[in-house]
Amino acid sequence: MTLYGGDSIVNVFSTLGNIDIDVTDIFEFQVGDGNKILFWLDDWLKNGTLAVKFPSLYALDKRKSCLLGDRWVNGVFSWAWKRKPNNSQELLEL
Incomplete structure (x- = not known):
């Protein structure tokens, strides 16, 4: 067989x-330096993509194809929101 x-x-x-x-x-x-991993679209945490897990925040991001290295800079998250998260769902996801 x-x-x-x-x-x-x-x-x-x-x-x-x-x-x-x-x-x-x-x-x-x-993960390394995060410059080959798509922050929202790759399953780098091995429990689903962040775009699926956090759809409201994903919708707010200006750069949906950003790399992990673009978002995690010097040990802190760096965001590129269209506007600040402000409704209950966005704040819950954040």
Whole structure:
């Protein structure tokens, strides 16, 4: 029996997913300086993208494709809001 349906890493990952093996649990990711990780769009915390988890804040960001290194500067978050978060949902997410 063949584990995968072809010679593609995507096919291997797909097959493992079909038998309830989450490939993200197999690999360890390194964030580094954050200059290769999309802050909102990559699953760098391994529990879902921030755009999905915090949709109100994502909608406020001027640069939705910003890098983690753009947002985490010298140990503090640096934001580029269209306007300051001000409604209850935005403040809750923040």
